[in-house]
């Protein structure tokens with residue numbers, strides 16, 4: 001049997017990590033790397049000699065790949081994904097898959113019409129620790145927190161970073177919809193496959209000169225009454241890797257350390273299934289479940305669109321900020337305690353001096 005021929009569109013930036021996976025899978029004889037594509041020249045030490053294209057349409061026409069990995073900026077995903085489906089390719093589409101619920105439904109319809117597959121790049125759903133937590137069926141409200149630091153240069157790394165829109169297209173950026181997107185997606189999975197958002201309160205803040213937020217608070221309630229409260233920041237001098245807490249259990253989501261109800265300490269639950277490997281396994285044997293089919297991410301798109309579509313972030317005045325000890329920008333002292341408390345209590349912050357109003361969003365059912 002011939003090997004699946006895989007192409008990568010968006011070979012620079014985060015695409016390097018996909019190059020590594022392709023390199024490993026080609027060494028083990030699982031794939032043939034058919035093409036790399038990027039608007040910018042990309043010299044690949046990992047995949048020398050692989051045909052390189054600067055235009056994905058030309059690449060699709062000339063190479064006719066079986067599978068395409070799309071790792072371009074978020075606002076470019078939909079048109080590229082539609083072209084790939086039309087060219088008969090299955091997709092590994094980076095997260096966030098698309099920029100609105102309307103786009104999500106359009107892509108979902110195109111996937112169904114084409115009969116192709118679309119796996120979305122939420123690799124945290126391949127976590128064995130998450131599976132153990134889901135299997136334990138913990139009840140009650142879900143709390144998510146995390147406190148990280150990103151210097152100001154993080155927002156100059158790409159033309160879409162920190163932006164609300166580029167070229168008239170909305171962009172999903174912001175602490176919870178981008179760097180912490182995996183935590184939000186995992187929380188939505190924990191809320192159950194039937195979780196449909198009914199209402200959300202969103203409070204967004206920025207500590208620097210960006211269009212989007214670097215500190216996000218969200219309380220979303222499902223039609224079944226289940227509540228997820230998330231509180232995350234990229235402006236903390238104190239690092240909290242981040243946890244999802246529910247019903248006496250806690251998952252430290254970046255590290256796969258888990259504490260189930262009744263347990264005193266965290267233990268590591270190793271194992272993460274790779275999304276490209278899983279897509280290839282599913283293509284070969286449909287009995288192998290696809291880990292992150294596009295439909296599984298519709299609640300994420302719904303909630304993320306509500307976050308980026310809510311009132312612009314409140315700027316936190318410089319008097320509440322302090323320089324990061326390493327330089328490179330400012331931090332919000334005490335924000336690590338605030339995000340933990342919000343996730344624990346389910347109450348959005350109001351007693352801090354920099355608190356602003358929250359936006360209320362009702363979802364059409």
Ligand SMILES: NC(=O)c1ccc[n+]([C@@H]2O[C@H](COP(=O)([O-])OP(=O)(O)OC[C@H]3O[C@@H](n4cnc5c(N)ncnc54)[C@H](O)[C@@H]3O)[C@@H](O)[C@H]2O)c1
Nearest residue numbers: 010012013014038039040071072073074094095096121158
């Ligand atoms: N799954 C994860 O953990 C994870 C981590 C980081 C980024 N991402 C996602 O990966 C995607 C890319 O992020 P990034 O930070 O690498 O962005 P980026 O802006 O650095 O772009 C990636 C590459 O795409 C190229 N590109 C842009 N438009 C293109 C086009 N039309 N055709 C071909 N190439 C094009 C750019 O030249 C660049 O080399 C985003 O969707 C992002 O959210 C996912």
